[in-house]
Amino acid sequence: MTVLVGHIVDSALASSGQAKEPLWKEHLRAEMALLQPSIQELVWAWLSRQRSPHTGAAYGRDLREWLAFCNQFDLDPLTVDVGHGDVYARSLQVRGLSARSAARKLAAVSSWYTYLVRRRAIKANEFGGANRPETNRKESKTVGLTGSEAAAMVRAAIRDPHRQRLRTAAIIGLMISVGPRVAEVVALELGSLGYERGMRTVRIVGKGEKIRTRRLPAEAGQLLDAYLAERGDAPGPLFLTAGGRPMRTGGIVDLVSRIARQAGLFMPERVTPHTLRHTFATVAEESGASVREIQDALGHASAATTEIYLHAPKRIENDPSVRVAKVLTWTGS
Template identity: 30%
Template sequence: MTADEAVQTFLGWMATERRASPLTVEAYRSDLARFLGFMAEHLNGLPDMAGLAKISLRDMRAWLAQEQARAATAKVRKTTPDRAARTRSRRVSAVRSFFRYLARRHGVENPAVGLLATPRTKKPLPRPLSKEDAKAVPEDIASLAHTDMARQRDGALFLLLYGCGLRISEALNLNVADLTLMKASGVLRIKGKGNKERLVPVLPQVQQVLEGWKKHHPSPLPDEPLFPGVRGGRLQPGIAQKAMREWRGLAGLPDHVTPHALRHSFATHLMEGGADLRVIQELLGHASLSTTQRYTLADEARLLDVWNRAHPRAQGNQHSQEG
C-alpha cells in the first residue's frame, strides 16, 4: 500500500466509522497532502508504508518550520498570526490521527509523532449578542423571508437556537417526531458532537412557537425534517447563515453575528443571570468544563471594557469630585 492509498483509506474510515463531517474530512485531506508533499521533497521521494514509520522528529519539525515560514506572509494574505497557528495546530492533529490509524490498522508505528509539539494558540473568546439583539433575531429574520412557510420556519429555528443554545447542525438534524418528546416532557433529545446525546429543556414560549410551526409544516410526518428547505429535504446550514447575514447587514451588526453567536448568547446570558457553570456545560453538551469557562473570561473582558470606557480615571479624567 502506498502512502497516498493509506491516506484514502484513512479518510474513508474518518467519514464512515468516525462519522466526521465532510468539512473535516476535506480539511484533513488537504493537511495530509501538504505533509506528504513536503516529505516527498524533503526525503527525495514519497515514503512508502515502511518509510512513514521512519520519518524522524527532525523531519516533522522541518515540516512545521516550513508551515510557520509560510504563515510569516500572513499580513499579505490578511490572515492573523493566531489564525495561522490554529491552522498549523489542526494540521498536526491531522497527522497524529493519521499515524494513530496506521498503527492500529496497519501496524505502522512511528513514536516521533507523539513527540511533536502542537503550536500554541489562543482560543477566541465567545462574542455574544446583546440581550435586545438576541431577542429580536427570530422575528426580524423571519420578516425577511419570501414565503409564509419560510417565515414560520425561520422564526421557529432562530428562536430555538437562542432559547436552547443549540448548534445550527443540532437544530437542523431534528425531526418532527422529536416534538412528541418535547410535548410530553418539555425537553428535546439532542444529538451533539460525536453522536453524544443530551436532554435540553425547552422554555414554554419556545415550545409554543415550535408547536405553531408544526401546524405550518408542509409535511409534518414523524420522520420528516423539523426544518425543511423550500424544495423539501433538510434545510442546509448555509441557508440559515445567509438569512442571518442579510439581517445583520440591515441591522448594522458585525460579522461575528452568526447563528453560532446565538449559542454564545444563550450561555452568556444564563451566566449573567447566575446559572451554575456545570449546568451550562450540560446544556451546551461540552465535554470539558474548561470550554464552558470561556464564557467567564468573556464576561470579565466585557466588564473590563465597560470599566475602561466609563471610569473617570480610566479615561484620564483627573479632576477631583467634591464631597
C-alpha cells in the same frame, strides 16, 4: 476493502441528512491518488471510526489539506518527519489561520498518523512532534450578543419578509433560547420534539453521538408550532428547504447573517450560528444559571470549555481601560 469502508462512510454521511457525496470526499480522493491502496483503505477506516459524521468530515478536510501540501512539495506522507510538520504548521499561520484552528488541523493529521502506527502501516508518528501554536484557553474569537441584541434578532426573524419566515423564526428562536450547535440543528428530526413531565422537549444528538434532552421554552415552541403547521407532519428532518430537502449548515449560516443585518446589529457579518450559541450561554449566566447548568445544556464535556464562552464578554465589559480613562484629561484646555 476500500469499497466496503467507503460505503460505511457514505452511509454515515447519508444518515446525517446529506443526499450526495460532499465535495471534501471528492477532493480527498484526488489528493490520495498517489497513496497505496492499502493506505487509502486506512484513511477511510480512520474516518469511519470517528464518533460523529461531522467529526469525520472535519478530519477528512484537514487530512486533505495536509495531503495537498505533501503533493505540492513532492513529499511522501508516510516518510515525513517532524521538520516537515513544523513547516506545515508555519504555512497554516501564514495563511492567516488562528492559533486554535491551526492547532486543531495539526491534531487531526497527527491523529491519522497515530492510527497508522496502531495498524502497523508505519513505525512511528514523526508528525506528532511538530510545533503547535500556543492557544489561550480563556480566549474566544466569538462573543455572544447582549440580551437586547438577541431579542432584536428574534423580532427581525418573526418579521422576516421572505417566504420561509415561519421556518426562519423557528430556527432563530430555537438557537438563541436553547443554544444548540448548528450541526445539531441540521440533524434534528420531527421525532426529536417531544414531551417529558408535562413539558415540551427537544432531543439533541451532540458530539460523540451523545444525546441530551432539553426543555423547549413555550415561546420557542410557539414559533415551532407555526412552522410545523406549514411544514406538515411528514417524518424526517425537522427543518426543510422550500423544495422539501433537508437544510444544510451553509443555509443556516446565511440565514443567521441575513437576520442579523435585518435586526440592525453592529457588524452583522460577524454574527454566526456559533454566536447564538455563545449568546445562550452568556444570557443564561446573566439570568442566574450556574456554570454547571450551562455546561450540561450545551453538552460540553468540560466546564473549562463553558468558562471560555463566559469569560470573553466579562473581559471586555470589565476591562480596566474605562477606569483609566476616567482619570485622564481629554481636552486641550
